[in-house]
Amino acid sequence: MSSTIASAQAGSRNATQAFDASGEPPVLRVKNLEVTYYTDSGRAKALDDVSFSLSAGEKMGMVGESGSGKSTMALAMMRMIKPPGRVEGGSVFIDDVDLMALDPKAMRQARLNKIAYIPQGAMNSLNPVMRIGSQMVDAIKSHAPSESRTAIQDRCMHALKSVDLDSSVFGMYAHELSGGMKQRVCIAIGVLLEPKVIIADEPTSALDVVTQRQVMETIDRVQDEINAAVILIGHDMGLMAQFVDKVGVMYAGRLVEVSTVRDMFTDPKHPYSQALISSLPNLDNKGVFQGIPGLAPSLLRLPSGCAFHPRCTKVMDTCPKVRPEVEYLPDGRMVICHLYDEETEH
Numbered sequence: 001m002s003s004t005i006a007s008a009q010a011g012s013r014n015a016t017q018a019f020d021a022s023g024e025p026p027v028l029r030v031k032n033l034e035v036t037y038y039t040d041s042g043r044a045k046a047l048d049d050v051s052f053s054l055s056a057g058e059k060m061g062m063v064g065e066s067g068s069g070k071s072t073m074a075l076a077m078m079r080m081i082k083p084p085g086r087v088e089g090g091s092v093f094i095d096d097v098d099l100m101a102l103d104p105k106a107m108r109q110a111r112l113n114k115i116a117y118i119p120q121g122a123m124n125s126l127n128p129v130m131r132i133g134s135q136m137v138d139a140i141k142s143h144a145p146s147e148s149r150t151a152i153q154d155r156c157m158h159a160l161k162s163v164d165l166d167s168s169v170f171g172m173y174a175h176e177l178s179g180g181m182k183q184r185v186c187i188a189i190g191v192l193l194e195p196k197v198i199i200a201d202e203p204t205s206a207l208d209v210v211t212q213r214q215v216m217e218t219i220d221r222v223q224d225e226i227n228a229a230v231i232l233i234g235h236d237m238g239l240m241a242q243f244v245d246k247v248g249v250m251y252a253g254r255l256v257e258v259s260t261v262r263d264m265f266t267d268p269k270h271p272y273s274q275a276l277i278s279s280l281p282n283l284d285n286k287g288v289f290q291g292i293p294g295l296a297p298s299l300l301r302l303p304s305g306c307a308f309h310p311r312c313t314k315v316m317d318t319c320p321k322v323r324p325e326v327e328y329l330p331d332g333r334m335v336i337c338h339l340y341d342e343e344t345e346h
């Protein structure tokens with residue numbers, strides 16, 4: 001755990017810096033990503049100026065209430081936003097390639113090759129009438145068409161092994177597998193081409209607690225093997241805390257805080273992060289859950305200034321009037337809140 005925390009500390013500073021402590025540039029740099037959904041009721045800015053970076057081998061948990069923009073961020077990074085949504089701006093660099101600037105064919109190649117996405121409910125979208133092996137082979141062929149038959153077969157067997165599944169799963173159908181096994185198949189498909197970045201959207205939802213842990217451990221092990229940067233989207237802060245290096249908190253389309261997992265749990269900076277952390281059950285508040293007052297705002301009618309101000313226990317005069325901007329604290333943490341206007345590194 002201590003090495004995780006140490007790399008997390010370094011990782012947090014990376015959010016502000018182009019290079020990490022080892023002198024290596026981060027493998028993933030998301031800059032000013034913006035997505036708007038043009039609905040009949042109006043424009044909903046689901047992703048508002050989101051920037052962060054991750055080093056190879058680093059894991060980031062992305063949390064926030066339902067509708068805060070977590071899946072939109074993942075889809076935008078994959079260039080899979082569909083109408084009425086539109087990516088309005090920003091870049092997603094993997095090494096020095098901006099995915100946003102690739103032509104559609106190059107982007108198709110980049111998916112699975114450079115960046116893999118395991119969507120919400122992936123295990124339920126395995127094709128019920130195709131053997132697992134055929135689905136794996138198809139995935140490779142569509143992204144690496146020149147690979148030989150033997151190389152493809154080897155890749156599939158290696159991927160199954162790396163997620164702790166027997167090679168016999170290759171010839172099975174989805175209905176013959178448990179939920180945890182299906183989710184592991186989805187992870188195996190995600191890592192077939194050893195991508196540099198893996199995004200897993202709620203990989204453990206709909207699984208029992210024991211299987212949740214096993215799936216997280218599988219992601220951990222596979223990630224270690226290929227040294228990928230991983231983004232884990234989820235609601236379970238407790239489970240996430242055990243597996244990630246840093247945590248990003250989203251609110252109403254903005255990434256309002258990025259901190260190491262230790263900092264997030266011991267000293268969250270944004271009042272919304274503080275509310276999220278104090279709403280977690282612990283031994284002191286046995287069974288008494290502290291909710292966050294108020295409701296998440298509609299993106300169509302966002303409160304002025306800071307969108308969190310109507311629910312914030314630390315609201316100040318400036319909060320409804322002025323939109324807070326990204327601040328990097330002296331310890332490298334990123335926060336978007338007027339409370340820290342004075343603490344910024346200049």
Ligand SMILES: Nc1ncnc2c1ncn2[C@@H]1O[C@H](COP(=O)(O)OP(=O)(O)OP(=O)(O)O)[C@@H](O)[C@H]1O
Nearest residue numbers: 037039046065066067068069070071072073084299
């Ligand atoms: N196809 C769509 N058309 C219109 N609005 C959309 C569409 N998809 C998402 N949105 C809006 O974008 C916002 C962000 O949605 P998103 O699914 O990214 O949130 P999320 O944080 O992933 O939520 P959850 O935790 O429930 O998965 C939501 O407020 C939603 O209303």
